[in-house]
Amino acid sequence: MVDSPSANAPVLIVDDDRDVREALQLLLKVSGYTSVEADSPASAIARLHEMSFQAALVDMNYSRDTTSGVEGLTLIAEMARLRPTLPVIAMTAWANIEMAVGAMRSGARDFIEKPWQNARVLAVLETVIAAVPGRGNAGAATEDLGSPDDTGLIAQSASMRRVLDELHAVAGSDASILLLGENGTGKTLLASRLHGASRRAQAPFVRVDVGGLAPTLFESEMFGHVRGAFTDARKDRVGRFEMADGGTLFLDEIGNLPLEQQPKLLRAIEDGQFEKLGTSLTRRVDVRLVSATNASLRDLVDEGRFRRDLLYRLNTIEIHIPALRERCEDILPLAQKALERSCRRYNTPALPFSAAAERALREHAWPGNVRELEHTMERVALLAGGPRVEVEDLRLTPAQSPAPPLASGTLGGITLESAELLLLRQALQTSGGNLQSAAEQLGITRQSLYRRLEKHGLRGGDDLAG
Known part of the structure; x- marks a missing residue:
């Protein structure tokens, strides 16, 4: 048994409510995570002895006591003792200051209230996993x-x-x-x-x-x-x-x-x-x-x-932090690592890049930087037919290239509002109307994108034509 959460390890969901477990399992599945369920503290501890996890979502209250959070605090403390590097996120419908602070002191990395917002669950999960250097060495020098x-x-x-x-x-x-x-x-x-x-x-x-x-x-x-x-x-x-x-x-x-x-x-x-x-x-x-x-x-x-x-x-x-186009030596290693992760996630064979594909990766402007490269590799993992990744598998288009730099102190003759509207339309178009992808291209959260779309009277896929 290895106490080292890896990128392809599942997320442990611990809750005595079956509906809650199923809802979280579905949310994680569509976001690229696998998960394992446990319906009690005893079941959760048994799971920890059986396998490795990259994170855990843990309810604070169970059938013996539905409001105090004592069972959850005890469970989190035991999980921290058994797997000190495992990021634990506490969840409860009875949120209060004492319980949140107690969960943190017991070893939780963050705290989420029920009913939860899907975007927040995913954001917190991503953050606590990323906060473990080397996947399992939180105390790294x-x-x-x-x-x-x-x-x-x-x-x-x-x-x-x-x-x-x-x-x-x-x-x-x-x-x-x-x-x-x-x-x-x-x-x-x-x-x-x-x-x-x-x-x-x-x-x-x-x-x-x-x-x-x-x-x-x-x-x-x-x-x-x-x-x-x-x-x-x-x-x-x-x-x-x-x-x-x-x-x-x-x-x-x-x-x-x-x-x-x-x-x-x-x-x-x-x-x-x-x-x-x-x-x-x-x-x-x-x-x-x-x-x-x-x-x-x-x-x-x-x-x-x-x-x-x-x-x-x-x-x-x-x-x-330099843009990806300013660190060309990192492009191919990043692409290879991202492709390996995506292939593991989707259980597809890892393919080498052709010489032409490598050249295209190095020459692309990458306006979305590392985030854009990772999404490109995810598409490759799903769609490339092999035996090598070719240029056409990358699907790099001129629309993804950055606009020419504007003169310092100007917006090229357009207002800030117009520039924002232009960027929103472009992101919607290049993402095919996928709001999550559009938000990631723009480097903002989905909720932030919703507010901007509402502000400009846009409705996602209905406004691709401009």
């Missing part, structure tokens, strides 16, 4: 931060090695890190690897998609609320700052944070203090802050859309 593994982190190019050297140098500190780079360059993966190489590796790594937060939910999501704080606050909610206490809080798409919310975040960062909605009790947390954006925060500061003092709190160390 900093010198292992750049070691190749099945998460897709490959750095043969000089530009990417410099990034890893910089991350290595700051991993042991608590300095705030700002990761800059285009969508799809791997900022989330690098943030999770940085956490795994830090002294906080055994504490939670909590990711927040700032661009996906509705302004009305910002305070509740970040700081939590108590029951009765507002009309729909029927129970206490633990916030992301509190979940990340002792660990790392990763603020993705930080450039999309509305100006009116920035002072609230600034105060929490400066003092480590905040108040939950509905109470005046001040809470203190200890978190290491890592942020990421594809925007120029300095330009946003000059435009009056981002606070200068908040920028200075975020960018103690500023690291630029």
Whole structure:
């Protein structure tokens, strides 16, 4: 029995409700995961002795006790003892602060409330799995931060090695890190690897998609609320700052944070203090802050859309992640690794690339960066007929090439709203109307895409023609 979660290992689902298990199993299946079910704590422990898992979704309440979460806490603690590197996500319909904090202290990496949002389950699952360096070495030393593994982190190019050297140098500190780079360059993966190489590796790594937060939910999501704080606050909610206490809080798409919310975040960062909605009790947390954006925060500061003092709190160390076209030496190794993962996932034979296909991969502009390359390899795994991957199997089209760079400080004569609409239509067209694929091309969450589509009056596949 190997205590090392691998990319093709299943996810363990532990819940005494059959409907819940089946719903989660279906969600994971359509997202490319396999799963194994357990209907009780005893069954879950038995499963752990039988096989390896890459993550576990664990209910907090079972038939003996339906509200306290004691059975779930006991189970999580035992799972942490048996499989200390296994990422565990706690789930419950009776969410409260004490239970969430207790789950984290018992060994859970994150916490999800029932009824869940599918996108959040998948995002949390992806994050906790990626946060395990080397697939099973959460306490890895900093010198292992750049070691190749099945998460897709490959750095043969000089530009990417410099990034890893910089991350290595700051991993042991608590300095705030700002990761800059285009969508799809791997900022989330690098943030999770940085956490795994830090002294906080055994504490939670909590990711927040700032661009996906509705302004009305910002305070509740970040700081939590108590029951009765507002009309729909029927129970206490633990916030992301509190979940990340002792660990790392990763603020993705930080450039999309509305100006009116920035002072609230600034105060929490400066003092480590905040108040939950509905109470005046001040809470203190200890978190290491890592942020990421594809925007120029300095330009946003000059435009009056981002606070200068908040920028200075975020960018103690500023690291630029190169685009894939700037690290050509990494393209073929990344493609080969991604193809191997996809072939394992779909149980298809791994094929070598022809010389022409290799040349096409190196010459393609990759506007979607590593994310685009991974989706390309997934298509190849499903559709290539062999015995080699040929150029036509890659299905690289001119529509995927980046637009010519605009002059500095301009939008090529169009407004920001028009540019956003143009990008949305292009993403819908190149994805064939698949909203998940379109969101990934744009580097945003599906929820964020929904809001933008609604804003422009688009309806997914109905608007491909423009």
